Amino acid sequence: MSRPETMPPRPLAARAPTTPLRGTIRPPGDKSISHRALMLGGLAVGETTIHGLLEGEDVLRTAAAMRAMGAEIARGDDGVWRVHGRGIGGLAEPADVLDMGNAGTGSRLLMGVVATHPFNCFFTGDASLRSRPMARVTKPLEMMGARFISRDGGRLPLAVVGTASPVPIAYKLPVASAQVKSAIILAGLNTRGRTTVIEPEPTRDHTELMLRHFGVEIVVEPSPEGDRVSVTGQPEITGKTVRVPGDPSSAAFPIVAALVVPGSDVTVRDVGLNPRRTGLIDTLIEMGADIRVENRRVEAGEPVGDLRVQATTLGGIEVPAARAPSMIDEYLVLAVAAACARGKTVMRGLSELRVKESDRLAAIAQGLAACGVKAEIDGDDLTVHGCGGPPPGGATIATRLDHRIAMSYLVMGLAARAPVAIDDATPIETSFPAFESLMTGLGARLERRNR
Ligand code: S3P
Numbered sequence: 001m002s003r004p005e006t007m008p009p010r011p012l013a014a015r016a017p018t019t020p021l022r023g024t025i026r027p028p029g030d031k032s033i034s035h036r037a038l039m040l041g042g043l044a045v046g047e048t049t050i051h052g053l054l055e056g057e058d059v060l061r062t063a064a065a066m067r068a069m070g071a072e073i074a075r076g077d078d079g080v081w082r083v084h085g086r087g088i089g090g091l092a093e094p095a096d097v098l099d100m101g102n103a104g105t106g107s108r109l110l111m112g113v114v115a116t117h118p119f120n121c122f123f124t125g126d127a128s129l130r131s132r133p134m135a136r137v138t139k140p141l142e143m144m145g146a147r148f149i150s151r152d153g154g155r156l157p158l159a160v161v162g163t164a165s166p167v168p169i170a171y172k173l174p175v176a177s178a179q180v181k182s183a184i185i186l187a188g189l190n191t192r193g194r195t196t197v198i199e200p201e202p203t204r205d206h207t208e209l210m211l212r213h214f215g216v217e218i219v220v221e222p223s224p225e226g227d228r229v230s231v232t233g234q235p236e237i238t239g240k241t242v243r244v245p246g247d248p249s250s251a252a253f254p255i256v257a258a259l260v261v262p263g264s265d266v267t268v269r270d271v272g273l274n275p276r277r278t279g280l281i282d283t284l285i286e287m288g289a290d291i292r293v294e295n296r297r298v299e300a301g302e303p304v305g306d307l308r309v310q311a312t313t314l315g316g317i318e319v320p321a322a323r324a325p326s327m328i329d330e331y332l333v334l335a336v337a338a339a340c341a342r343g344k345t346v347m348r349g350l351s352e353l354r355v356k357e358s359d360r361l362a363a364i365a366q367g368l369a370a371c372g373v374k375a376e377i378d379g380d381d382l383t384v385h386g387c388g389g390p391p392p393g394g395a396t397i398a399t400r401l402d403h404r405i406a407m408s409y410l411v412m413g414l415a416a417r418a419p420v421a422i423d424d425a426t427p428i429e430t431s432f433p434a435f436e437s438l439m440t441g442l443g444a445r446l447e448r449r450n451r
Pocket of ligand 1: 033
């Protein structure tokens with residue numbers, strides 16, 4: 001298995017194509033849903049078949065971790081993944097450290113799973129993951145009875161002492177985080193009684209939808225503090241078939257590329273359209289984007305559709321803080337769209353961007369400045385002054401082990417007057433292994449650079 005840290009960096013540059021982007025592509029499977037499918041498959045009794053699993057580095061780490069704890073997981077020649085699970089509470093102590101690579105979602109959700117299993121285990125990851133805060137997850141899991149020993153600041157490497165007698169909690173999320181909500185719900189699966197998470201702001205609900213798909217009763221009750229999401233522990237869950245929709249967070253790159261390369265007409269098929277994930281599409285449409293949703297349908301409880309995107313001159317808008325959870329992974333590429341738009345775009349409430357795979361707020365400001373685009377940060381708000389057409393470009397951007405920085409600035413290069421290079425394309429493997437070939441197939445000009 002490849003991993004960014006041990007692979008030599010692979011510089012890559014993008015330049016404006018001479019002809020518009022055209023064609024139809026399917027983005028890779030949804031990363032959030034892929035992690036959850038492997039975990040729930042591993043906790044179910046019997047066989048789970050997963051169609052369209054994202055075969056990216058992050059998800060492969062989760063597969064390896066679940067295998068290390070006793071789940072049988074194999075990929076068929078037909079591309080379908082089959083998981084034979086151990087039942088709720090049935091995982092076994094892993095013989096070695098779980099190296100989660102770059103996978104924040106994989107690590108935090110699995111910490112929830114193992115917190116209520118009576119064994120010890122150890123998590124580590126790459127330099128990016130080792131710098132990310134984990135206390136947001138370990139704190140509520142400690143309230144349920146697990147213990148953790150981490151590095152300073154709640155960082156990996158980290159040891160988990162799982163509890164044999166977990167207690168259910170009702171926990172109000174201090175940050176809008178689906179990872180924290182999911183870790184608690186997954187811990188609640190092996191906890192007698194009712195575990196409740198109160199979310200003041202709605203976050204992605206893939207864990208809830210997939211648990212329901214596996215037959216678990218999830219109760220969602222509105223309250224003055226926010227939705228109360230509850231699970232009653234120790235249900236019997238049996239294997240199911242899961243169809244993973246295309247990842248809207250990966251679709252975001254060809255979508256913005258099609259909008260900013262003049263004359264483009266691109267269809268992105270089978271995109272997950274869960275309303276808690278579509279903030280970017282709503283925002284781009286408010287900016288005037290020509291995006292039409294065709295063939296809407298529901299697959300495994302998740303809404304899906306095909307998006308036809310035609311190049312448009314965008315206009316700056318104000319993006320409210322309340323929209324952040326539904327597009328938290330998309331601000332980097334939105335900033336690229338905003339750089340090409342007329343007028344200024346103000347994005348509010350971006351504090352969580354500082355604790356992603358890198359400090360993305362800083363990365364946006366520095367990257368835009370390097371490409372000749374004016375932007376400023378004021379507290380948790382970002383203002384991008386659009387160029388009303390192609391930005392100057394002509395920069396080399398540091399990827400910082402962050403797949404989304406890499407892809408966003410390649411999209412910038414497709415729109416800009418001078419090429420934009422990234423110092424390392426290998427992190428793209430974490431979420432979108434076919435990025436280069438799919439984008440090139442649409443007509444994008446991506447060029448390998450010498451190190
Ligand atoms: C995710 C939740 C989000 C998102 C991440 C995937 C998930 O993180 O940024 O890429 O699958 O639950 P937070 O929970 O930290 O907001």
